[in-house]
Amino acid sequence: MDSIAIRDAVEKDFEAITAIYNEVLLNSTAIYRDEPVPVSERVAFWKARLAQNYPTLVACDGDSVVGYSSFGDFRAWPGYRFTVEHTVHVDAGRRGRGIGSALVRALIPRAAQSGKHVIVGGIDADNAASLRLHERLGFEQVARFREVGFKFGRFLDLVFVQRRVE
16 A cells, blocks of 8 residues: 555546556446446546535556546435435455555545535445445445345345534
C-alpha cells in the first residue's frame, strides 16, 4: 500500500476504470449486469457524479489506476437526501492488499463534507471478501434481499450494509 496514492479521477483514467469494471462484471456477481460497457458510459457515470459534486476516486500505483470508488444518491426522493450509496472495485491482480479499504475509507469524509449522514452499499451475498472489508470499516449488515438479482443462470441474494459518516 505504500506506493498507492488516492486522488480524484480525471477523464484519462476512464479507460483503466472501464477495464476494471468490465473485468468485475464478466467474472463475478459483484455487478448485476451481463454485458461489458464502453468507456463512454463510465465517463457519463463520472460526469453525472461531478454534476452533483460527488467524488469518483482512483487508487494509483505510479501512473496505473488499480482501483476506484464513488458514491451517488441512494434513492431519488428528497427524504433520502442525506444518504448515499457507494461502489468500489479493484483490479483483479491487486485485490486483497488493502486498496479497496483505502478507497472506501477515503469516501467517508467526502460524504460527511457533502452533508451526508449515512453511506450504504449493496453487496452480493456470496462476496465474502467485500462483506469482510465493509465490516472492518464499521459497516453493519442491515438487510438481505433474497433472489433479487440474476446472473450466470441463477438468482442472487443482495446484502445491504450501512454506516454513519460522522
